[in-house]
Amino acid sequence: MSIRALRATLIALLTSLVVASMTATPAQAHPGRHWTATWETANIAAAPDPFGGTNWADGFENQSLRQPVRVSRGGSEVRIRISNVYGAGPLRVTGASIARAADGAAVQPGSLRPVTFNGRRSTVVPAGRQANSDAVSLRVTALEELTVTLYFADRTGPATFHPFALATSYRAAGNHLTDKSSDAYTETSQSWYYLAGVDVSGRPGDAVVAFGDSITDGSFSTPDANNRYPDELAERLVAAGSHKAVVNAGIGGNKVLTDNNPGFGDRATARFGRDALGQPGVRTVIVLEGINDIGLGEGPEAVPVTAQQLIGGYRTLIRAAHARGVKMIGATILPFAGVIYPGYYTERGEQVRDAVNDWIRTSGEYDAVADFDRALADPADPDRLNPAYDGGDGLHPNDAGMRAMAQTIDLDEL
Incomplete structure (x- = not known):
């Protein structure tokens, strides 16, 4: 085989491997439901914010993280996706909640729901992986703003995150998963942390x-x-x-x-x-x-x-x-x-x-x-x-x- 032919064969093989890695079908946590991504952010490994913003990518410990996001379409149920794709070790999420957003870090009364993972309030996401929550009974309308709150009791290590989100996230000391007011959330950042996506179920x-x-x-x-x-x-x-x-x-x-x-x-x-x-x-x-x-x-x-x-x-x-x-x-x-x-x-x-x-x-x-x-x-x-x-x-x-x-x-x- 000539050098040119060998090179062409190697290029074709490498291309097929790249395509195969891109087309692997992700696991679905609820095969009986039709899930559609309604919000997403693309995450990166922990790093200094390249745009000079306040950065919590070094991680969290005994802190609550509240992140408002606007969905694009509605559905009868909702779930969240937590990413530890760039984590150096397992990520323990002690608790999570979701609600309709109010002003700042506040949430609308009567809308706050606990989020579970395989029936449990806490979960551990292995390094390099992502976890889907269970379905949450919260009817969502198109272009509605939701607030996702995560609580980390233990030290997380460097965070998988999205810098320069052009959206304000909020942090509080201690467990404030169920707070309706924003009083405890005194720190702010313009990045998203650990949250990879929000999905809705309902009509395909x-x-x-x-x-x-x-x-x-x-x-x-x-x-x-x-x-x-x-x-x-x-x-x-x-x-x-x-x-x-x-x-x-x-x-x-x-x-x-x-x-x-x-x-x-x-x-x-x-x-x-x-x-x-x-x-x-x-x-x-x-x-x-x-x-x-x-x-x-x-x-x-x-x-x-x-x-x-x-x-x-x-x-x-x-x-x-x-x-x-x-x-x-x-x-x-x-x-x-x-x-x-x-x-x-x-x-x-x-x-x-x-x-x-x-x-x-x-x-x-x-x-x-x-x-x-x-x-x-x-x-x-x-x-x-x-x-x-x-x-x-x-x-x-x-x-x-x-x-x-x-x-x-x-x-x-x-």
Whole structure:
């Protein structure tokens, strides 16, 4: 066998292994119910907050953690998912509760419910694993805000978490699982900890996963306002009478091809199986990634990425999704010529972006296209973000830009 043929065989074998790892069907705790992900966050390993926020990722001990989240669709029952995927050892959750959110860390009277795991109030989640709770009898409506509270009596060790959540979490000393008021919750953070998802049961429904980097994650949108583009898309679907859910699998600083640690998560090709295909009820994924591969691939010590390398990464994701019968929508990479970060924009990088966007639009390998590039470009200079949509750094959209992104997506394609 020639060297070229051997290399091709090895590449094909490695690709098949990656696709197989992405398409493994996750275990379902309640096979008789139809579960649909209604809220999600993509987690990373404990690290200093790369955006400088208050960080509790070193863990918890004899503390209660209260995290409000807004769901995208409703259901007759609810469950939560706890992640210890990046834990160094077993995670003991002493207790958990869920309720309808009120102001801040307060919850609505009469709505608080205990959460159990296999019939027990506490659970231990092994390192590298995730745990689904039992079903909780709490009817949930679309776009409702729920509050999940976790209590950790023992030292947890470094936390699996999501930094820069643009949502306020609350911490209290001691066990305050059943508190209705916010009085004990005197500390705040703009990150989520251990919580990976919220699912609803009821009529079967499709989940749309918005998969990407900081733009999908909502950076530069208004904190605690649910103005990220996936939030805006969920609102469009509800207004249209749809029962589809939209969940957010964005991670700031994330790349398609290489890990960007600490603080920016595993590469897209490594986390796609868990963060996208592993979501209950997933039927469609919108992929918006690649700008960090391009921008952070410049500079004297960096290795520039090529368009073909990025396209190869997208093809890996597409194959994995199609093997599960999941539809893939390719989103074009937004303009970035006006970015304020030194060395992030180069002419060579712009050529890569143009080539990738042309492939997304014309190759037919994605099932549909969301052309964010053209929708948010400056009419006077298509290589730059429209000033009306610029969050202030020439890269990330503001609230108006997030709405424009959501409006770009054809709901019929979902």
